[in-house]
Amino acid sequence: MSLKNPTSRTENLTTVSIGDFTFESGDRLADVELAYERYGPKDAPVILICHALTGNQHALGSEEEPGWWAGLIGKGAPIDTDHYQVITFNVLGGCHGSTGPASTHPQTRKQYRLNFPPVTIRDMVHSQKQALDQLGIHHVQAVTGGSLGGMQTFEWGILYPDFMDQLFILAATPYLSDYGIAFNHIGARAIKDDPAFNNGEYLSNDQLQGFEIARMAGMVTYRSRTLFQKRFDRKRRTSSSYDIQSYLDYQGDKIKGRFDANSYLYLLEAMNHHDIGRDRDGWQKAAEQYKADVFTISFEHDLLYPYDLMKHFSEKVKSGEHYHVDTDYGHDGFLVEFEEWGKWIKQKLNQKPIRN
Incomplete structure (x- = not known):
């Protein structure tokens, strides 16, 4: 099996091995790897970026092939790589270098395909935490992402509440709606x-x-x-x-x-199974578990992740603040018009954490 036109970036793939990994389902895989992108001074505060459904680890990318958040990340950008170290992983179950359905089983030498274990948002977060441990990173200033990346950000704040100072959740709600x-x-x-x-x-x-x-x-x-x-x-x-x-x-x-x-x-x-309230007495109870400052951003006309639910969530956490973007782009607003909302992220990154 192959992609129609495999990306040239796979030629310069950077991966980290996390060894054996146990999924929420109880399934266990050996030799799990996550592909990642890393920019910025190695001694600078770390910002972890989580990608959306068809995204990958190339949030910044290169001059020749700009990444999907190149307008938000870089020298002089709201997430300034002169001042922050930025890391993005391709998610567990992805197809841009991380272990997933298209990966080869180390024993059978055949691709996993649909024999790959079911993956949850929590699995993605746990695997990234193990990868960061391997990279020697034991605390970050912020975790952020939009859509599927926002779902991961939600879970980061509950699974590892002391690991970060700030969470920036864009175009995502505490659970996926029936719509x-x-x-x-x-x-x-x-x-x-x-x-x-x-x-x-x-x-x-x-x-x-x-x-x-x-x-x-x-x-x-x-x-x-x-x-x-x-x-x-x-x-x-x-x-x-x-x-x-x-x-x-x-x-x-x-x-x-x-x-x-x-x-x-x-x-x-x-x-589909994203719900921070699963096994936590509902999402409103789960919202009380956040220790980091939580900043949420919604986008006008977003059919999938509406303003009212994002705003309601921000009011439930101990330290939350919400920003709404007036845009015609709808859900995809988190991938464009960075000048409209990037400055708000920059302002919050530069403020002193309100953590207890």
Whole structure:
């Protein structure tokens, strides 16, 4: 199995071995590795970045290939790499160098595929904690991320409450709503019901039209109706098709070149089960366990992670503050328009922690 156009960044892959790892399910894997990106002075305060669903460890990237948060991280940026050390891991279960469904089992020498253990958000956090221990990092100033990255940030604050001073949670809620689960279900069914999927034994992503459809369904939830209208305005590509259709076709085809479909399914499932209140007497009780200062950011028109629930959460923690961004981008607002909200993060990073 291969990606359609494997990223060239795999040639310079940096990984850390965490050895044996036990999942929440009780499954145990040997020789687990996490791929990571690391920038900034080694003696500077550390900021841990957590990526979203189809993200990877390249939050900053390079001049030739800027990362997905290059506008927020870098020299002179809100998260200034002259003053902070920034680390991003590819999540456990991912497909950009970390151990996941596309990885080779050390004994069988075959890819795990759907024999990979189920992964939870808590598994992702525990594995990253073990990786940071291996790197000699035992405390960070902040943990931050958006969407799936925000879910990880939620869990970091409860699983390791003394490990950080600050949490920055963007475009994520304390649990995934039924609405979010519904769209994930549509995407998962589109992939699984594709005959070429072959119960995870496909030869190449390029065969998977169902994967394209899953991505298209996701894209509709990531951007707002207002933005689609402004950008496409019913413009035609041909006499019988519209620009919006061409855009979605492009996005569907593009995902096959940079992500593994099995990994996509595993991460969707992890998102479905995200709930900080699981086995903690509900999310409102869980919110009382945070010791770090918690800063949350919501985005106008976000269909998946609404303002009211994020704001409600910020009011439940001991030290919380919320910021709402007025944008047409909807959920994808956390990936663009950094000048609109990055300065708020910079301000909070520079203030003295309010921790007890």
